[in-house]
Amino acid sequence: MKSRTVRLPRVRLSGVLCAAAAVGCLCFALSGGAETLLRALPGGESGRKDGAPQQSAEAEPSAVPEAPEADDGVLPPWHEPIPYCTPDPERETAPVAATFLSGGEKVADFHVKDTSDSGVDLEEELAAAPDVHIRRDGSPAVLLYSTHTCESFLLRSADWYYTDESFRDLDPEKSIVAVAAEAARVMEEGGFGVIHDRTVHDSPAFSGSYQRSWETIQRNLALYPTIQITVDVHRDAFGEEDDGTRYKPVTEIEGRDAAQIMILTGCDLEEEPVFPDWRENLHLALRLQQKGEEMFPGLYRPLNFTQRNYNLHATHGSLLIEVGTEVNTLAEAKYSGRLLGETLLALLNDLAAQEE
DSSP: OOOOOOOOOOEEETTEEEEEOOOOOOOOOOOOOOOOOOOSBTTBSOSSOOOSOOSSOOOOOOOOOOOOOOOTTOOOGGGSOOOOOOOOTTSOEEEEEEEOOOOSEEETTEEEEEOOOOOOOHHHHHHSOOSOOOOSSSSEEEEEEOTTTTBBOBSSOOSEEETTOOOBOSOTTSBHHHHHHHHHHHHHHTTOEEEEOOOOOSSSOSTTHHHHHHHHHHHHHHHOTTOOEEEEEEEEOOOBOTTOOEEEEEEEETTEEEEOEEEEEEOOOSSSOSOTTHHHHHHHHHHHHHHHHHHSTTTBOOEEEESOOTTGGGSTTEEEEEEEETTSBHHHHHHHHHHHHHHHHHHHHHHHHHHO
């Protein structure tokens, strides 16, 4: 099949300016085998928890090598320039376009996309102190994990992707696990205890991922009762245009491209709620969004406040965070993982100071 690569002019996607990423193409042929993952919402993997786990052997946790540290002024190896060339002409390609996502309701000095129908005053909720108690004694305070552990990214910097790519990878160095590892490293270096659980929840079966990650959360809370904050680290996906174009949210932070980050928090307005204390999670999410906009303007998409759960009822400090989409590069996503870690670290320092 002939390769087709389309160069896009500047366009608008749902009112947000999109620009084709005008960079060269790396000659990197990934194995084929498209795999379809159903996504019910643009801002997440599915509209609700996916139900009971499948009858299959539970995957063992995967080890992730320590991320390389950079000397002063020297970028880590995953930021080094990559040589470019043309795509494999035997594989079909479609365009990748860069976009910058903003907008939403203004709250203090940041923005929130509020589809919750909760009617809460977000300014008042921001003023409320989060119900988490952080100490600097090195005991585990944060749990990082990924419900959709195999979510992966482009391994090349290009304005195209192969249409037969699955964007799933069991290799933790190429998946969302590597992004979470960057955030964990930063917080640990800042003096806080972090548990990064690398258990695979979405392979061999995607269905049941949230039930399996719930079990991971409960196991860690039992082992480490000092955990106050749990963060489910994902990457997003926006679907594609008729010509196959897929979009990546990207911004420039300190001269480097970074995948935009979205914080998601939920609410439960049912008569018999599973998630009755959702305001507590909202308080933490609003503080984190504010800290992110203060430290890295433009890095964080509007906070997504919606009527969803995603296991956020596990603690009063449970959040879901999306880093980029499948057509962001792994380098962009890992850089954002580091920036996410710096944002969380700053918030942890603020919360710890309140306990002292």
